[in-house]
Amino acid sequence: MKYICLGYLDETRWKTMTESERDALMDACFAYDNLLRENGHFAGGEALQDTRNAATLRWRNGKVSVTDGPFTETKEQLGGILILEAKDLNHAIQLMSKHPGVKAGPFEIRPAADLSEMIRESEKRRGTSKGEDG
Numbered sequence: 001m002k003y004i005c006l007g008y009l010d011e012t013r014w015k016t017m018t019e020s021e022r023d024a025l026m027d028a029c030f031a032y033d034n035l036l037r038e039n040g041h042f043a044g045g046e047a048l049q050d051t052r053n054a055a056t057l058r059w060r061n062g063k064v065s066v067t068d069g070p071f072t073e074t075k076e077q078l079g080g081i082l083i084l085e086a087k088d089l090n091h092a093i094q095l096m097s098k099h100p101g102v103k104a105g106p107f108e109i110r111p112a113a114d115l116s117e118m119i120r121e122s123e124k125r126r127g128t129s130k131g132e133d134g
Contacts (some may be wrong), residue, residue: 002043002083002112003092008105009079011050028100036084041095045082061081083112 014022048054051069058065078100082099086092090108101107 001086001089002111003086003089003098004110005045005082005084006078006108006110007080007082007101008108010075010105011077012075014104025104030118032101033082033108036095041085043083043085045080047080048078051077059090079105080097084109 017025033042033045034103040043054069056069058067082096084092086095089109089111094109096102096109099107
């Protein structure tokens with residue numbers, strides 16, 4: 001089963017770390033990611049750029065509203081995602097509890113939702129099922 005692991009980071013703390021501290025943390029994270037890959041648990045992942053490079057879209061008053069960055073009052077920002085293959089949530093927790101990235105900020109782990117049936121039903125409603133001229 002796939003689990004989405006959301007890694008959070010205090011950007012201010014990250015910026016105050018020395019280059020050697022950041023390098024050591026990232027080297028440890030990449031080494032553990034390689035271990036997850038070798039054991040068939042790493043299904044993908046991406047780091048995110050700094051929040052100053054982000055935009056947030058919201059639906060307001062019948063139209064899309066765009067603001068710079070995420071609007072949040074927390075110090076910890078989403079820093080990246082890791083897609084993990086695990087037997088169950090306890091197994092995912094066990095694997096991620098050993099990830100060095102936890103030292104930089106919390107990880108939220110959620111089972112990935114299987115939307116295949118919902119997509120099929122939507123395709124039927126929209127007349128876009130595979131094999132139809134739609």
